[in-house]
Amino acid sequence: MQYRVTPTDGTKISALGLGCMRFPGFALGRPDQKAAEAIIRRACEQGINYLDTAYLYPGNEQCVGLALERLGLRDKVLLATKLPHGSCKRSEDFDRLFDEQLRRLRRDHIDYYLIHNITSPLQWERLQSLGIESWIARQKASGRIRNIGFSYHGSAGDFPVMLEAFSWDFCQIQYNYLNEHYQAGTAGLRAAASRGLAVFVMEPLLGGRLAQHLPPEAERILERAATPELSTPAAWGLSWVWNHPEVTMLLSGMSSPEQVDENAAVAASALPHSMGARQLEAIEQVVEVFQRLERVPCTGCNYCMPCPQGINIPGCFSAYNASYAHSWFTGVSQYFTASAIRSGRPKLATNCVRCGACKRHCPQHIDIPERLDDVRRRLTPGPVGAALKLLGKR
Ligand code: SF4
Numbered sequence: 002m003q004y005r006v007t008p009t010d011g012t013k014i015s016a017l018g019l020g021c022m023r024f025p026g027f028a029l030g031r032p033d034q035k036a037a038e039a040i041i042r043r044a045c046e047q048g049i050n051y052l053d054t055a056y057l058y059p060g061n062e063q064c065v066g067l068a069l070e071r072l073g074l075r076d077k078v079l080l081a082t083k084l085p086h087g088s089c090k091r092s093e094d095f096d097r098l099f100d101e102q103l104r105r106l107r108r109d110h111i112d113y114y115l116i117h118n119i120t121s122p123l124q125w126e127r128l129q130s131l132g133i134e135s136w137i138a139r140q141k142a143s144g145r146i147r148n149i150g151f152s153y154h155g156s157a158g159d160f161p162v163m164l165e166a167f168s169w170d171f172c173q174i175q176y177n178y179l180n181e182h183y184q185a186g187t188a189g190l191r192a193a194a195s196r197g198l199a200v201f202v203m204e205p206l207l208g209g210r211l212a213q214h215l216p217p218e219a220e221r222i223l224e225r226a227a228t229p230e231l232s233t234p235a236a237w238g239l240s241w242v243w244n245h246p247e248v249t250m251l252l253s254g255m256s257s258p259e260q261v262d263e264n265a266a267v268a269a270s271a272l273p274h275s276m277g278a279r280q281l282e283a284i285e286q287v288v289e290v291f292q293r294l295e296r297v298p299c300t301g302c303n304y305c306m307p308c309p310q311g312i313n314i315p316g317c318f319s320a321y322n323a324s325y326a327h328s329w330f331t332g333v334s335q336y337f338t339a340s341a342i343r344s345g346r347p348k349l350a351t352n353c354v355r356c357g358a359c360k361r362h363c364p365q366h367i368d369i370p371e372r373l374d375d376v377r378r379r380l381t382p383g384p385v386g387a388a389l390k391l392l393g394k395r
């Protein structure tokens with residue numbers, strides 16, 4: 002395993018961290034405990050020493066806490082979790098939520114605590130007005146919080162404002178070869194590192210979109226430039242992130258022990274500046290292909306779920322993108338599967354009643370009801386829609 006050192010206190014962190022959000026069962030809100038334990042065990046065997054969870058990942062903190070205890074790893078890993086700041090209405094809520102997190106995680110401290118999903122500095126200002134700065138100071142003094150940071154999904158312009166707003170130890174940004182100029186982006190990565198913060202990267206493979214089912218044209222580009230170390234799209238995507246010396250660690254939401262092995266093998270050799278000009282050029286060409294073909298920047302994070310109408314929102318967007326990247330038939334077939342068309346009560350994009358419950362949770366700022374309309378238009382055009390109506394499916 003490759004380790005990188007935090008600029009704040011020299012802690013050695015594995016370049017590959019385990020994002021626990023995508024354990025099997027996560028889409029149903031019930032992480033599979035046995036599967037999660039197998040993944041965590043393998044991750045630690047491979048030298049991974051950083052695990053990331055959050056209050057808002059359903060059942061996840063409890064699952065991680067129990068797994069670490071059963072595996073005897075409770076004090077052997079660096080553990081990160083996050084404050085659901087939207088649930089903080091009064092200053093007492095900080096302690097109430099944090100105590101609950103410690104109970105769920107079976108721990109007396111958190112190594113890396115993040116303000117979860119900041120999309121605007123106004124959210125931080127609201128927390129300041131509730132006294133969060135003195136609360137953080139107390140937790141750090143007592144050792145209950147070792148490092149404080151924030152995860153970010155806001156604009157490039159607001160990111161420097163957040164960096165200035167507090168004396169953070171670290172930040173967590175979305176970063177991958179398609180997002181160089183999106184959210185914090187490369188400029189944000191460099192700004193954070195130059196301020197002496199450890200920078201952790203999330204979505205290095207955009208929720209799997211850069212790992213599998215790439216547009217065939219993009220796959221061919223990567224195959225032509227492949228090396229023994231860069232033999233899969235996932236290896237390309239992860240290596241591109243690790244190529245940046247400003248990155249302290251990247252989180253991958255691994256969902257099987259085999260995936261842990263694959264990513265750990267890549268981490269061993271993907272050092273800063275290890276990609277050559279030919280490889281970086283191949284990535285640029287792949288970016289061009291994506292920019293031409295991908296339509297909705299959904300990462301499949303599920304933050305917008307569940308939809309009260311039962312619509313599988315990320316499934317709809319994945320199918321929509323596939324209809325451009327692969328073929329219209331592939332997209333339609335995926336869409337019908339995602340919408341449970343064979344069941345008695347399919348949940349198509351047409352079921353959307355525009356209640357807006359999903360939209361405010363989307364870290365990619367997708368206008369979900371609007372884009373579901375695009376899904377409907379493309380994947381159930383006139384005759385298909387009429388046929389579904391006849392069959393009583395819509
Ligand atoms: S706006 Fe549509 S997709 Fe979003 S939660 Fe409401 S019904 Fe579901």
Ligand code: SF4
Pocket residue numbers: 298299300301302303304305306314315318362363364365366367369
């Ligand atoms: S629509 Fe947004 S919130 Fe929903 S899964 Fe996609 S990226 Fe996540």
